[in-house]
Amino acid sequence: MISCILKTKSKVFFAFLFALVISFGALAQGASEQAEVATKGVEPGSTQGAEAGSADPAVLDAGASLFKNNCAVCHSAGSDVIVGPGLQGIEKKRKEAWLISWIKNSQALISAGDPEAVAIYEEYNKQAMPSFAFSDDEVKSILAYIGSQANVAAAVPTTVAGVDGATPGENVGTDAIGAVGGYLDIILVVLIVVLIVLVITLLLISSLLKNYLNKNRQLDEIDNEVVNQRFDFSKIYKSKAVRTLVVLIFVVVLLDLTLDKVMGIGIQQGYKPQQPIAFSHKLHAGEHQIDCNYCHTTVYESKSASIPSANICMNCHSQIKKESPEIQKIYKAIERNEPIQWVRIHNLPDLSYFNHSQHTQVGGVECQTCHGPIQEMDVVYQYSPLTMGWCIDCHRETPLNTEGNKYYDNLVKMHDEASKGAFTVSSNGGTECSKCHY
Ligand code: HEC
Ligand code: HEC
Ligand code: HEC
Ligand code: HEC
Ligand code: HEC
Ligand code: HEC
Structure with missing residues (x-):
């Protein structure tokens, strides 16, 4: 019991x-x-x-x-x-x-x-x-x-x-x-x-x-x-x-x-590393209105935008603010013949292909659409997620500028017969895997 x-x-x-x-x-x-x-x-x-x-x-x-x-x-x-x-x-x-x-x-x-x-x-x-x-x-x-x-x-x-x-x-x-x-x-x-x-x-x-x-x-x-x-x-x-x-x-x-x-x-949206020199885009690109491609010299011509070498800084800083300790760091790098060790912020994995000139020159997309208000940033951070979904969303939504380009005439005609939507990057094959993957 x-x-x-x-x-x-x-x-x-x-x-x-x-x-x-x-x-x-x-x-x-x-x-x-x-x-x-x-x-x-x-x-x-x-x-x-x-x-x-x-x-x-x-x-x-x-x-x-x-x-x-x-x-x-x-x-x-x-x-x-x-x-x-x-x-x-x-x-x-x-x-x-x-x-x-x-x-x-x-x-x-x-x-x-x-x-x-x-x-x-x-x-x-x-x-x-x-x-x-x-x-x-x-x-x-x-x-x-x-x-x-x-x-x-x-x-x-x-x-x-x-x-x-x-x-x-x-x-x-x-x-x-x-x-x-x-x-x-x-x-x-x-x-x-x-x-x-x-x-x-x-x-x-x-x-x-x-x-x-x-x-x-x-x-x-x-x-x-x-x-x-x-x-x-x-x-x-x-x-x-x-x-x-x-x-x-x-x-x-x-x-x-x-x-x-x-x-x-792999997602680093908002990534904002400390850089070796307190270089400010807000000061240079914002207040002093220096063009992006003055420093990122290849952004309209090639795949990569490029990061400026110390020589480009020297165009101005051989005269301006020479005494500043931050500017002295540029001088030291040149003396030692070493590049400035900027910390890379945006970095797609190797499996994907991204080309700047295709977007900036051909597509006419503004830097700010992808990189945010760079001209207001003292320290650059990654503004967009840079995921595949992000690339594809934009390709689906963005109409392609086909004006005055005979190459597109036939394609656009065929597209308009088949669908009512705009002729977007994706209508032109911009969401095919092979366009972005090697
Ligand atoms: C005076 C030179 C200069 C100008 C002008 C300039 N940049 Fe930069 N940019 C740099 C330097 C140096 C770096 C690397 C240090 C850093 O990240 O702040 C950089 C970094 C960047 C990065 C981050 C790169 C990475 O590591 O992923 C982006 C994006 C960028 N710049 C966009 C722009 C845009 C957009 C403009 C125009 C509105 C612009 N820059 C104007 C010098 C410049
Ligand atoms: C087209 C001219 C120009 C170029 C190129 C340029 N700068 Fe400058 N930079 C300026 C001006 C103008 C100022 C503001 C000076 C002032 O406040 O009196 C400045 C200020 C600075 C300052 C702040 C200095 C301080 O102590 O206040 C830093 C750091 C700096 N620049 C770094 C760089 C670096 C790094 C590069 C190369 C990637 C570069 N600059 C390229 C024009 C330039
Ligand atoms: C369609 C979106 C897009 C536009 C528009 C764009 N970028 Fe980029 N940017 C990217 C991506 C994505 C990366 C990372 C590339 C990689 O890792 O291969 C990048 C990387 C960079 C870098 C780092 C160096 C490099 O090439 O990897 C700089 C600097 C830069 N962009 C500057 C600019 C400037 C300046 C403009 C405008 C003239 C611009 N970008 C327009 C998407 C864009
Ligand atoms: C890069 C950072 C940044 C982004 C992106 C941003 N904000 Fe802000 N926002 C701020 C900061 C910082 C403040 C505080 C005011 C200031 O310093 O300008 C603010 C203030 C505000 C305020 C005022 C809050 C109050 O108490 O009155 C509103 C509303 C606001 N943001 C809405 C938005 C909306 C909506 C978006 C997107 C469309 C947005 N913000 C994107 C940084 C940001
Ligand atoms: C803000 C919108 C936008 C974003 C974000 C964007 N793209 Fe694009 N992309 C375009 C436009 C617009 C074109 C068409 C350019 C043209 O040919 O006129 C294009 C074209 C391309 C092409 C060429 C397609 C073809 O049919 O030849 C490739 C490849 C490409 N983008 C890759 C990428 C990758 C990879 C990313 C993400 C890392 C990305 N894009 C993010 C707007 C964007
Ligand atoms: C507009 C450009 C674009 C197109 C079109 C595209 N991708 Fe991607 N894909 C990317 C980018 C950019 C990344 C890297 C994203 C990241 O790091 O989060 C990626 C990543 C991937 C990955 C790796 C997954 C991961 O999270 O690391 C696979 C697998 C993949 N894509 C398969 C495909 C397949 C299959 C297609 C066709 C149906 C396709 N992609 C079409 C841009 C594209």
Whole structure:
């Protein structure tokens, strides 16, 4: 009879463990569903945020992708500061008209002396936010997206950075996984604490019972043995249930970690290494308006843009600021006949082929489209993700300039007969594997 009680006790224990695993699974599922809501914008009719629910999902999607591609390097949609402030609640904090002019050209607002603009500029140490050539509707879609994130953030304890359907290998996607990961960590800790408390309680009850039985009852031999058996640790690790559980937890943790890493492999968006000389593009290309190809001499003619040699610096610095310790570093490099060891920022893997002249000269794509506001950077950072998806997205969207080029006449005619869309880079074969892969 007593052995029966004790057996029930161990059954209770395993039932508890089982329930723990199930609830952990369910919570994890819940968290990933939350994240999914976060990535897709709040579904209309869901319990949270009537405001976001009323926004058009297509607008939210457009806003999400604009935000991800243009703003997420510097801003979170939550309250975290990255380079600029977290934008949670910004659509309530500022007037829409103000936000539109700010996002289109913050520097203009600041120079015009707008008090709000000047205040936020001062607060962030006069870091210039790049200007964006968006239409009013595009800006509104970004604001709608930020608004929808605030509602999700209110439902999820940790903020989930802006994402839409984590495209494999996009930096921002990994952030969201990280945020959900953080959420799971909290649940895990709480569960472990609950578990420990329960185990202690069970042990206390068990020892109380044991004492009581030993003192007050005449036990027969078998019962006596059961009640006073010693706790055997080897039984725990020999137990099948415990082993399966350990393996299960191990696999889940491992999967989580690899997923995190795999999503971010090779992506260096935002990479901003310290350079050996404090060379500033903001000063040279911005204030002094030196042409990009004055220094990156081959950017319009060849595959590589090239990094200037010290001789190019000397064109000016044999006269200008000779006494500056930073300029002295250029002199030392020339004396020693060694190149300046600039740290490379943009670097595609060898399996892919990218040609500057094809884009800058033939395609007429601006440097800033791919490299961001270089003329405002004191220290250059990698503005674009440089993933395959990034190349291909642009090739699908960008119309090819075929004007006045007889070579295209027939192709364009055939294309127009077959489809209504514009004749894009991809219509001309710009998404064929062999164009970018050797
Ligand atoms: C290169 C970094 C960078 C990028 C990219 C960037 N911002 Fe900013 N943003 C800043 C900084 C820094 C500030 C703080 C003000 C300042 O120093 O100019 C700021 C301020 C703002 C503010 C004002 C916040 C407030 O509290 O009033 C808004 C709104 C804003 N950014 C929206 C955007 C949007 C939308 C995008 C994308 C289209 C974007 N930003 C892209 C750096 C950036
Ligand atoms: C006075 C010379 C000079 C001018 C003008 C200049 N650059 Fe540079 N650029 C450099 C030097 C030196 C480096 C390497 C150090 C660094 O990264 O800051 C560099 C680095 C870069 C990089 C990063 C290269 C890498 O390692 O991946 C990019 C992108 C770039 N420049 C783009 C531009 C653009 C766009 C312009 C025009 C708006 C421009 N540069 C104008 C000298 C110049
Ligand atoms: C076309 C002329 C020109 C070229 C080429 C040029 N610079 Fe400059 N550089 C300037 C001017 C102008 C200033 C600003 C001087 C001032 O503030 O009085 C400057 C300032 C600097 C400063 C800041 C010095 C200080 O202590 O304030 C550094 C560092 C510098 N340049 C590095 C370089 C390097 C490295 C190169 C070659 C990659 C280079 N420059 C090429 C014109 C040039
Ligand atoms: C279509 C996008 C695109 C445009 C437009 C573009 N770049 Fe690049 N740039 C890249 C990519 C991608 C890389 C990395 C190339 C690699 O690793 O092989 C790069 C690398 C560079 C580098 C590092 C040296 C090198 O060649 O690898 C410099 C400097 C540079 N770009 C300057 C410029 C300048 C200046 C312009 C405008 C005249 C410009 N880029 C226009 C995409 C672009
Ligand atoms: C901002 C838009 C943009 C981005 C980003 C971009 N491209 Fe392009 N690309 C173009 C345009 C526009 C052309 C067409 C140039 C022309 O022939 O007029 C082009 C053409 C090409 C071509 C020649 C295609 C053909 O049909 O001959 C190759 C190869 C190419 N790009 C590779 C890349 C790679 C690799 C990347 C990513 C690292 C990339 N591009 C990123 C706009 C872009
Ligand atoms: C417009 C240019 C472009 C086209 C077209 C293109 N790729 Fe890529 N691909 C790239 C670039 C750039 C990378 C490197 C991306 C990175 O480092 O994240 C890449 C990476 C890859 C990788 C390595 C995967 C990785 O994440 O490292 C494979 C495999 C690949 N491409 C296969 C293909 C196949 C198959 C096609 C045809 C269906 C194709 N690519 C078409 C530009 C292109």
